[in-house]
Amino acid sequence: MSDVDAIVxxxxxxxxxxxxxxxxxxxxxxxxEAMPSFGGYMNPFSRKGYTFDTGVHYLGKLAPGGSFRxxxxxxxxxxxxxxAEIDPQGFDRYMFPDFELRICKxxxxxxxxxxxxxxxxxxxxxxxxxxxxxxxxxxxxPHGPPKTWLDRIxxxxxxxxLMKYHSATYQKMLNGITRNPRLQAALSAHCGxxxxxxxxxxxxxxxxxxxxxxxxxxxxxxxxxxxRDAFVAALTRxxxxxxxxxxxxxxxxxxxxxIVSTGQGETFAAKTVISNVDPLIAFRQxxxxxxxxxxxxxxxxxxxxxxxxxxxxxxxxxxxxxxxxTDANIIHYADMDINRNFAAISDRKTSDxxxxxxxxxxxxxxxxxxxxxxxxHSLEIISGVGKDHMFKPWSGIASRKRGDAYNRLKExxxxxxxxxxxxYLPGLRRNLxxxxxxxxxxxxxxxxxxxxxxxxxxxxxxxxGPGRFVDCKAxxxxxxxxxxxxxxxxxxxxxxxxxxxxxxxxxxxxxAS
Ligand SMILES: Cc1cc2nc3c(=O)[nH]c(=O)nc-3n(C[C@H](O)[C@H](O)[C@H](O)COP(=O)(O)OP(=O)(O)OC[C@H]3O[C@@H](n4cnc5c(N)ncnc54)[C@H](O)[C@@H]3O)c2cc1C
Numbered sequence: 001m002s003d004v005d006a007i008v009x010x011x012x013x014x015x016x017x018x019x020x021x022x023x024x025x026x027x028x029x030x031x032x033e034a035m036p037s038f039g040g041y042m043n044p045f046s047r048k049g050y051t052f053d054t055g056v057h058y059l060g061k062l063a064p065g066g067s068f069r070x071x072x073x074x075x076x077x078x079x080x081x082x083x084a085e086i087d088p089q090g091f092d093r094y095m096f097p098d099f100e101l102r103i104c105k106x107x108x109x110x111x112x113x114x115x116x117x118x119x120x121x122x123x124x125x126x127x128x129x130x131x132x133x134x135x136x137x138x139x140x141x142p143h144g145p146p147k148t149w150l151d152r153i154x155x156x157x158x159x160x161x162l163m164k165y166h167s168a169t170y171q172k173m174l175n176g177i178t179r180n181p182r183l184q185a186a187l188s189a190h191c192g193x194x195x196x197x198x199x200x201x202x203x204x205x206x207x208x209x210x211x212x213x214x215x216x217x218x219x220x221x222x223x224x225x226x227x228r229d230a231f232v233a234a235l236t237r238x239x240x241x242x243x244x245x246x247x248x249x250x251x252x253x254x255x256x257x258x259i260v261s262t263g264q265g266e267t268f269a270a271k272t273v274i275s276n277v278d279p280l281i282a283f284r285q286x287x288x289x290x291x292x293x294x295x296x297x298x299x300x301x302x303x304x305x306x307x308x309x310x311x312x313x314x315x316x317x318x319x320x321x322x323x324x325x326t327d328a329n330i331i332h333y334a335d336m337d338i339n340r341n342f343a344a345i346s347d348r349k350t351s352d353x354x355x356x357x358x359x360x361x362x363x364x365x366x367x368x369x370x371x372x373x374x375x376x377h378s379l380e381i382i383s384g385v386g387k388d389h390m391f392k393p394w395s396g397i398a399s400r401k402r403g404d405a406y407n408r409l410k411e412x413x414x415x416x417x418x419x420x421x422x423x424y425l426p427g428l429r430r431n432l433x434x435x436x437x438x439x440x441x442x443x444x445x446x447x448x449x450x451x452x453x454x455x456x457x458x459x460x461x462x463x464x465g466p467g468r469f470v471d472c473k474a475x476x477x478x479x480x481x482x483x484x485x486x487x488x489x490x491x492x493x494x495x496x497x498x499x500x501x502x503x504x505x506x507x508x509x510x511x512a513s
Pocket of ligand 1: 015033035276448453
């Protein structure tokens with residue numbers, strides 16, 4: 001049994017950043033990853049000369065001074081990863097039945113755009129951005145995060161916006177600002193990035209998601225794999241031990257050490273463990289129940305996972321620019337009421353058109369990045385299938401072993417997604433050079449997310465802030481949680497959780513200055 005300062009379980013954005021920060025702070029680190037490749041949702045895959053991203057399509061806060069850039073500076077990766085900016089005039093094109101909204105870079109420009117589209121709703125638009133401002137001011141409170149109960153009470157008194165909306169859905173918050181259904185649609189357009197419709201998503205999560213891209217949207221040059229590779233190279237330079245194909249099967253405690261067991265029958269010991277495993281799996285399947293406090297067991301028993309996605313990964317000979325596609329993402333909503341689009345996903349029959357989907361093209365976002373063979377393009381089309389999806393009977397069966405009936409169903413649903421997307425890319429079906437579909441079961445298999453969920457626990461009001469693991473603490477001394485289950489889903493939050501957990505782990509080890 002070998003001993004290190006810290007064991008990091010899982011190599012998604014959270015695990016890689018925790019491991020890297022710990023090495024910078026002087027800790028010896030062992031990182032254990034179940035899959036052959038590192039990166040989790042930052043791990044791309046290649047087929048027939050095309051490379052596809054699984055969970056990184058665009059990132060915000062990367063302009064100079066932005067919080068993502070600052071984190072990369074802390075990790076000494078800011079010069080190792082380059083980013084291409086997506087069209088600042090409109091990086092997201094939201095397509096409603098009778099209008100298009102392009103979210104653009106720069107808050108004044110975006111507000112102006114909304115005022116032009118909704119000239120009679122000036123006050124509502126101002127009120128909406130007022131809420132964002134008050135929230136940003138609460139989250140960047142100069143007194144820092146509250147540590148004691150008294151601090152918490154003072155913090156809430158200083159920021160009444162927290163009290164007003166902490167338990168509100170985004171829809172409830174919007175209803176208090178405007179009843180204009182078109183304006184509600186425009187202000188909710190980006191909500192899909194939370195994985196939930198506005199009627200269920202936390203108001204705070206959706207407000208922060210809009211703010212996330214207000215200083216522009218960026219795509220890593222070379223794709224998500226280039227980001228992952230920069231982390232792995234830095235970890236190797238810093239002499240961390242990285243082991244892939246090493247699933248962790250149990251974590252327990254002996255004296256002042258955690259004992260981590262793997263599927264290969266090895267055991268490792270460390271004073272601190274950082275888990276990048278979905279908390280619904282870590283607490284239910286990996287951690288010794290004897291060491292989990294009752295309060296955490298109760299919290300986990302109440303937690304619900306986010307929904308998974310359905311993906312079409314496409315290599316095409318279609319001339320995408322000629323068809324009108326740019327580096328901007330296209331997001332289709334069949335109904336102006338976004339809640340109805342989400343409800344319709346669960347009700348749709350196999351070959352029905354998709355009520356909403358997201359189209360993005362790595363080869364257009366990063367033309368020199370080797371995402372597709374010369375003269376071809378790569379496309380990713382993503383939608384939902386609802387939590388009670390029809391692939392569930394094949395849960396637990398390994399990838400490529402689910403048999404013909406699963407493959408036929410996947411093919412039928414996938415082709416109807418492509419047919420739906422032909423609204424924006426006519427002729428796509430006649431120009432398919434490569435197609436592969438993926439379901440929530442693919443997520444469950446490749447990143448070990450609970451039931452194939454996209455963003456860890458659902459991003460509802462109850463599972464935001466203290467309802468999640470926002471301080472990265474697992475309730476067990478020396479054990480920290482990072483990734484989508486900690487602060488929130490999204491690459492930036494996961495990296496932030498990694499850096500924050502590493503700092504706390506280093507203090508626990510007596511190393512941090
Ligand atoms: C379809 C989709 C699109 C997205 N688009 C964007 C986007 O454009 N921008 C953005 O910012 N975010 C996006 N996200 C969200 C973002 O990708 C994720 O929130 C983030 O990457 C998750 O990182 P994580 O740290 O939680 O780790 P994960 O990526 O979940 O990785 C966890 C890792 O732990 C490993 N692991 C699990 N269990 C074990 C075990 N027992 N032993 C060893 N290893 C284990 C897994 O194999 C995996 O490698 C998207 C997500 C999805 C699903």
